[in-house]
Amino acid sequence: MTALSSRMATLTLNPALDLTVHADGWRQGQVNSGQSFQLDAGGKGVNVAAFLADWGLRVTATGLLGDSNPAAFEALFRAKGVHDAFVRVPGATRVGVKLVDGEAQETTDINLPGLAATPQALAELGSRLAALGGDHGTFVLAGSLPPGVEADFYARLTGTLRAAGCFVALDTSGAALTAALAAQTLPDLVKPNIHELEAALGRSLTHEAEVLEAARDLLRRGASLVAVSQGERGALLVSAQGAVRAVPPRVRITSTVGAGDAMVAGLVSAHADGLDLAGAARRATAFSLGAITRLGAHLPSRTDLDAFAAQVVIETLRQVEKT
Ligand SMILES: Nc1ncnc2c1ncn2[C@@H]1O[C@H](COP(=O)(O)OP(=O)(O)O)[C@@H](O)[C@H]1O
Numbered sequence: 001m002t003a004l005s006s007r008m009a010t011l012t013l014n015p016a017l018d019l020t021v022h023a024d025g026w027r028q029g030q031v032n033s034g035q036s037f038q039l040d041a042g043g044k045g046v047n048v049a050a051f052l053a054d055w056g057l058r059v060t061a062t063g064l065l066g067d068s069n070p071a072a073f074e075a076l077f078r079a080k081g082v083h084d085a086f087v088r089v090p091g092a093t094r095v096g097v098k099l100v101d102g103e104a105q106e107t108t109d110i111n112l113p114g115l116a117a118t119p120q121a122l123a124e125l126g127s128r129l130a131a132l133g134g135d136h137g138t139f140v141l142a143g144s145l146p147p148g149v150e151a152d153f154y155a156r157l158t159g160t161l162r163a164a165g166c167f168v169a170l171d172t173s174g175a176a177l178t179a180a181l182a183a184q185t186l187p188d189l190v191k192p193n194i195h196e197l198e199a200a201l202g203r204s205l206t207h208e209a210e211v212l213e214a215a216r217d218l219l220r221r222g223a224s225l226v227a228v229s230q231g232e233r234g235a236l237l238v239s240a241q242g243a244v245r246a247v248p249p250r251v252r253i254t255s256t257v258g259a260g261d262a263m264v265a266g267l268v269s270a271h272a273d274g275l276d277l278a279g280a281a282r283r284a285t286a287f288s289l290g291a292i293t294r295l296g297a298h299l300p301s302r303t304d305l306d307a308f309a310a311q312v313v314i315e316t317l318r319q320v321e322k323t
Pocket residue numbers: 192193194229230231232233234235248249250251253256258259260261263285288289292
């Protein structure tokens with residue numbers, strides 16, 4: 001097989017067991033009563049793999065997984081038919097706390113650092129990635145880097161994978177995103193949210209024109225699609241075809257956890273299907289709407305996704321050339 005294979009791989013160096021607590025009207029610094037809780041296997045690449053598998057694609061999930069609490073991940077992979085290529089490492093995968101206030105329609109996330117990666121674990125992961133590179137044409141590199149991993153990990157891996165002819169999508173934050181965006185070889189697809197992009201570039205992007213200019217700069221430097229998500233304001237997508245804003249309809253939110261991961265999965269599936277920019281924006285937003293209207297990384301039926309897609313408003317943005 002060649003790197004043009006349709007198989008996709010997602011990489012999660014820092015998975016998380018997401019503990020969602022529903023506590024309507026909860027107040028910071030007070031004793032609160034909650035209504036319910038749920039524990040889901042998560043982390044960015046895990047979620048992307050789950051969404052892609054729900055869409056019907058063949059997916060391998062790799063990364064580093066604690067060997068003392070892998071059951072929820074293994075059950076998720078079995079249920080979705082995701083090939084489990086995670087390296088097991090000693091210890092427990094972190095828990096991520098997600099506090100949902102259904103009244104205020106607000107989700108508060110507390111993400112922890114995660115298990116430190118040892119040189120041995122990283123070496124084993126390197127071998128596994130090299131093997132996957134032989135028969136996977138698309139790689140999604142997603143999530144924060146755990147302690148023990150250099151900030152330029154994604155930047156270097158992107159260079160290696162793209163040199164091998166793979167399509168690379170990146171969704172990360174902090175120093176890892178800064179390094180990846182400053183690298184010689186950029187990922188094909190980048191999906192930061194607006195706050196992550198501002199932090200990575202070290203400047204605020206208040207006006208749409210500033211976001212567009214930042215995205216176009218990444219295109220000039222080698223990316224083929226930049227999607228900047230902005231929560232309920234939707235997302236701005238920029239490619240060689242132009243720029244669009246995808247505005248979601250108002251929906252009843254169950255939890256916004258996984259909204260961005262679903263968008264990444266939608267964009268990757270749109271790329272695989274050769275959709276144009278507007279089609280990709282519609283598909284990706286429909287995936288996000290599917291994610292925020294349910295708990296865990298599960299897509300609704302194709303009928304429901306089509307209904308969401310039909311409600312997304314695609315605004316074409318004018319190219320404002322600098323004089
Ligand atoms: N409150 C919301 N209402 C409607 N759509 C939303 C809402 N929050 C997120 N989305 C959808 O999910 C996409 C990704 O959400 P965002 O919060 O920007 O990503 P991330 O999870 O990476 O921070 C948005 O572009 C939008 O389409």
